[in-house]
Amino acid sequence: MGKGGAKMDYTYAPGRNHLFVPGPVNIPDQVLRAMNRNNEDYRSPAVPALTKVLLEDVKKIFKTTSGTPFLIPTTGTGAWESALTNTLSPGDRIVSFVIGQFSLLWVDQQQRLGFNVDVVESEWGAGANLEVLASKLAADTAHTIKAVCIVHNETATGVTNNLASVRKILDNYQHPALFLVDGVSSICALDFRMDEWGVDVALTGSQKALSLPTGMGIVCASPKALEASQTAKSVRVFFDWKDYLKFYKMGTYWPYTPSIQLLYGLKAALDLIFEEGLDNVIARHNRLGTATRLAVEAWGLKNCTQKEEWFSDTVTAVVVPPYIDSAEVVRRGWKRYNLSLGLGLNKVAGKVFRIGHLGHVNDLQLLGCLAGVEMVLKDVGYPVKLGSGVAAACAYLQNNIPMIPSRI
Amino acid sequence: MGKGGAKMDYTYAPGRNHLFVPGPVNIPDQVLRAMNRNNEDYRSPAVPALTKVLLEDVKKIFKTTSGTPFLIPTTGTGAWESALTNTLSPGDRIVSFVIGQFSLLWVDQQQRLGFNVDVVESEWGAGANLEVLASKLAADTAHTIKAVCIVHNETATGVTNNLASVRKILDNYQHPALFLVDGVSSICALDFRMDEWGVDVALTGSQKALSLPTGMGIVCASPKALEASQTAKSVRVFFDWKDYLKFYKMGTYWPYTPSIQLLYGLKAALDLIFEEGLDNVIARHNRLGTATRLAVEAWGLKNCTQKEEWFSDTVTAVVVPPYIDSAEVVRRGWKRYNLSLGLGLNKVAGKVFRIGHLGHVNDLQLLGCLAGVEMVLKDVGYPVKLGSGVAAACAYLQNNIPMIPSRI
Amino acid sequence: MGKGGAKMDYTYAPGRNHLFVPGPVNIPDQVLRAMNRNNEDYRSPAVPALTKVLLEDVKKIFKTTSGTPFLIPTTGTGAWESALTNTLSPGDRIVSFVIGQFSLLWVDQQQRLGFNVDVVESEWGAGANLEVLASKLAADTAHTIKAVCIVHNETATGVTNNLASVRKILDNYQHPALFLVDGVSSICALDFRMDEWGVDVALTGSQKALSLPTGMGIVCASPKALEASQTAKSVRVFFDWKDYLKFYKMGTYWPYTPSIQLLYGLKAALDLIFEEGLDNVIARHNRLGTATRLAVEAWGLKNCTQKEEWFSDTVTAVVVPPYIDSAEVVRRGWKRYNLSLGLGLNKVAGKVFRIGHLGHVNDLQLLGCLAGVEMVLKDVGYPVKLGSGVAAACAYLQNNIPMIPSRI
């Protein structure tokens, strides 16, 4: 007798953790319920039937009808690897942008996988330099560039790149390069249009805007990407689309064991998104992103994102004054207020902290977070006017269209 | 295929509901986990072993060593009935106070159960009139008064009565009346001392400060109450302590089937309380109650509670101006912001709304609620300065001792 | 760190407990999932909307269109008390049958509630003596008998009474007595027809064939019973239907706080029953009851139920030879095989053990239980031929119509 479940937690804190890192994000109770289940035989008739529905449904969040999705038991890092190794061969020239820690890590992966990466760097806080892309494509009449790789939303700096522009540039030069997109912190939260923008591979992770646990990398391939995969020479087995496609054809769908729980969880997560309406979900993210930016402004702090056109509706990186260590903001948030904020990473370590506002989250949860940030800022010596950010956010939210259309 | 769990909810709203009614309250995830289980045979060795531990542990929240607890599958209303029918006989004279809707309902029950209720009324917003009690006891030299019944905390008005004074008055007149206390919205949240204050029966419900689902009425009887139960003539079977005591003696504990889930849930809930420390839990409630009252003041609104001595740390009833319908505040909170507030009841219907701040809840959750209240107030036409209440609450909370001792 | 959830169990045993007591029974995973949720404000629009659906749906399991159901936060014992106190007055003459421990307990309650109980006893193992009932009704031309109280299925002996016959007898004598039925271990498992049989109050508990946790007593009252409740003088408050009816009329439904979890659980449980089909559910119970009886016969043991007409499809009480203590069978089942069987109670203590085969259970679960019983019987010295009971049950089950119509 006697040992309770409570002690499994590292250090107890009353009430609910305010989880405002930009992933993993809050899981809706409906999804937790759907996942609260025993394993099942994935070769029974039930799991393929469920998978079939999921593969159709998941295409909607990519806004594609021609794409082929893969639900891979991996993380975003694995999804990256799947996108690259299935479409490219070692030595292939690719253009890739470094605008923050996550695009940097993807470039690192691209290099380690043996590609010839033509890196375009921006200041951290700026978007991808599309002018450089344009000039590279213009110069590449021999079509040595096999792919353009870009993160839709750089999670480290809160910068959203303009993918429609990338497509326009590719089209301008009638360049056949594959267009590979990391949509990890964008898909299901920001406006993303695979077919319209001619994206060849798009990918996300279950623990981001889909609001699931970590463990499913969702990769969607255009017909052109699928074709490329037939000749791509990168070594791959676990991440090989070919094995999936073989089992798709047989109607059993799985080359190896999937997580039964994540499949049912994905069904519940998609059902929630479709019930709210994908465009309403995207509008809600804009609502929360805007409210957050107004709060940052009211605090007299700078947004790490340098221009409005790059503002991210899923994560806001807040620049602290030089006399403050942003890591201390994060530490205190957790210790004193049970608030989880994102650290500044690499070049912006100590300089920014991040507020993730993506996934299944609402106005009052965000306002609780913002109030917490204000107290932490005061704790660490920044002369914030308490209530100022919350007031600015409230003024916007209260004047805005309702968040819950179903309840009007 | 296809029907998801999501649709079971009446109307979908993204994110987490801010549950700030004064019960049922937020259930900690640890408790949800502990309750997520199949039924068990309650006659196996496991359930009595668990029950034995629970009966010892639960005494700590009453601060009693001599009391005998009963874990009855019922609600607070049933717990009331158990307290009364086991200790009193039809026609018995009892003194009882009406200070709000819940004390009123208890008096109604007392009358319907056939007692001769000597009702002492106060204005709603005031505490029990203990001077009247004193004069009644003084006059009752024949000891016709068999019991004094009082709610520790009136949930409808946010008024906490002074139980130590009640005991002092009883002692002053050396009056043998039983001292029966409704601790539904106090025990585990407010300072309550069964033994020290000579309380004869105290009771609470699982869905209040214990932060469990509804369904367990917890009644604790002093030796004097147990003795009274041997001669009390009120008709009772389901609520009869005698059946429990018989099974206690046999070591099988249950005269009828208990909820296995609530037993494990109670274990987890008590473990959390003991881990935080009961006195820390009580201090946290004072912290949140104070913050709420400061917000109300900053909004320029009146607390329904008339004097500071009666301020409740578990619920605050906020008086709205005459031109506003408080029910509309509650309706809008739910519809626009997924915020659940308490309605004004009976005499104060339309005039007050209530913020419950009890159970497993923390600073940021409360601040999210307060921000929501501000927006609703503005929605309904009250000229609140947005951010004002949150600022006042933050100023207090940020200056105060930390909420999470374990993380320091 | 380090304390795991596992230790909350009294004594660890690998694998799943085979729960074959006649209640509380196995909870379907779908129901566990539906109940795995936070509290909600029961005064929000969502809970009344859910309740309204439940009150309609629950009538189907009683096979009534004219009845009024009450979902009371209590157990079967409380449901009994609700049925009696709302329809009868102290001193009222009622005819009641004692045929085993649960009917005995109900009679005990009836006597303690102050009714004049005309007890008709049968040997334990026999059904209610309806001839005696007939003669009593025949003699009662003055209609002094106000109610006939009968358990549909006596859980202690596995005896099912013939309710259609009771109605026929009442009709024969045109006797206006109320017809009160304990359907605790029958409703949702045995054929029960409230309207057709003219039952005035029928009741069950959530933890029986509905396969929920304990905590909801479901009572259904005919129009005649509701009428009786207006003049019944038994003292009642918690169990008073009047308070429910008042809130039904207001559309808020609840006179006091319900268990949010049990409401959602009930919805899921009813959905499962309707998906399988109530008549298929009843047929499945007959299938499992028959299989169990064939196994008992193959073991060379006696069924406590004396005649086939009384055989129960929800519980089988197995008589052990005099040289064996049936309590030891139950103890060993739990200790050695993680098997939960029902004890013999009162008069049949030590003489019978019980196999509950009700609720959400299937062929293979039952066969695992039967195999376990065989091993236990051998353990305690009964010369059972291992495999004999399982073989007899299998022969029946395998030849029978499929259990899972949806999968054919």
Place this chain on the structure above:
Amino acid sequence: MGKGGAKMDYTYAPGRNHLFVPGPVNIPDQVLRAMNRNNEDYRSPAVPALTKVLLEDVKKIFKTTSGTPFLIPTTGTGAWESALTNTLSPGDRIVSFVIGQFSLLWVDQQQRLGFNVDVVESEWGAGANLEVLASKLAADTAHTIKAVCIVHNETATGVTNNLASVRKILDNYQHPALFLVDGVSSICALDFRMDEWGVDVALTGSQKALSLPTGMGIVCASPKALEASQTAKSVRVFFDWKDYLKFYKMGTYWPYTPSIQLLYGLKAALDLIFEEGLDNVIARHNRLGTATRLAVEAWGLKNCTQKEEWFSDTVTAVVVPPYIDSAEVVRRGWKRYNLSLGLGLNKVAGKVFRIGHLGHVNDLQLLGCLAGVEMVLKDVGYPVKLGSGVAAACAYLQNNIPMIPSRI
């Protein structure tokens, strides 16, 4: 309103599915409870603290003190890839055994990853041909063989290889080849001794004997394997140990996002194993394996495993007579009895069906499964004597030492 959770299941069947495929296996309720939780920030102090404990604890199931474990968000297939690519370079010669479908798939992966695979084939049903291994090692005085790859337990045929012998042979020839072991269906269920047997990389998957959901590949590397990883030239990023080791050193442990739920689940799963005792767990698997084999014998059917020395205690492949299609056995099991059995794969498709008896499972669950198999066999026209297998299994289990030491 109205859509219930039930409909999420493909086709409803009452009662609990008997899950007897050799993975994914039944998840203990304690583990389900531990996993029933929201996401957390994996960069907070809590998750590294938990991870640190897990990395120590998990070494115990490998019986290693010198190994370094990696908890990779992947499946067994990914764990294979991690083991190979971190220790070997393209073109490296490895000896690998094909004895069934899973060893075949591993060899296929080895070839596709560019190794020079020296395949040693056995008949399906036989173990790895260690004589051939001996002769190859004897001949390889130049040490061109870089690794010996072997499955401990071939899940397709129920064959357990003798790893101690492999080590002995390697030692006999003082051969420095790495010793890589697939322990997917053995570790935590069969006797496995990483340090004693000088295994260099051992791996398993969460959904096997650990009884978790799919999604965590657990790989454990000896110091020699770690050293090899520093020069191995296989391309790898997601599976690269180097990234893990870098974060181990920093104390933050995760190069990318782990599944919070699987971490807490692993803690609970290990706690259960340690509470039962790892050796008791292994003994229980032998108990259940033996019982299953006795049943197969009683049915007059052949075990696919050709010799007793290779009998597997985690899965039994049962050979059906030529006139029966084993796939029909599996189909009927699921459709008529809600029983999940394993299909025959590849060479033994249609010829064998498989009973998985690994993970958190007990006697009565197995007996329910065996009874189900008997009925299915009769359904498909095999003249089994009903009850015969159950009787043989019971006779063994009942005579054996108790399964539940904690309850004696």
